[in-house]
Amino acid sequence: MFKMRNLKWREDKKNAGKKEEPMLFLSPDTPFIPHGLGRLLYAGIFGAYVLEGYFKNGYATGFCRWIWADGVKYEGSLRRFQCHGEGHMIMGPAYRDHVIEGVFKNGRLVDGKVIKENQ
Numbered sequence: 001m002f003k004m005r006n007l008k009w010r011e012d013k014k015n016a017g018k019k020e021e022p023m024l025f026l027s028p029d030t031p032f033i034p035h036g037l038g039r040l041l042y043a044g045i046f047g048a049y050v051l052e053g054y055f056k057n058g059y060a061t062g063f064c065r066w067i068w069a070d071g072v073k074y075e076g077s078l079r080r081f082q083c084h085g086e087g088h089m090i091m092g093p094a095y096r097d098h099v100i101e102g103v104f105k106n107g108r109l110v111d112g113k114v115i116k117e118n119q
Contacts, residue, residue: 036054061078061079063078064077070092072090084105085104
């Protein structure tokens with residue numbers, strides 16, 4: 001069984017509030033770098049998610065489906081684990097089920113709109 005391990009993360013007060021470093025996938029004996037179509041289940045310090053899609057040299061890149069523990073769902077293009085390109089996001093119950101559609105760049109919506117907004 002393969003497990004994910006973050007080699008650079010140190011648990012100390014100095015790292016509080018910072019982003020996690022990129023992950024390495026490790027088998028018991030050798031590093032495992034996902035490449036091709038696959039599914040990733042992540043549970044870590046910033047919550048949990050399931051990501052189905054394409055991996056290139058260890059990074060989620062290309063078309064994917066991404067579901068977070070808080071109910072947010074994204075279907076669209078990724079580049080190195082960030083929403084990048086055309087996509088469709090359903091924000092989930094915690095965010096009143098807003099639906100966003102458009103073009104994302106480096107994880108942010110740059111051209112698009114909220115196509116459903118519950119009051």
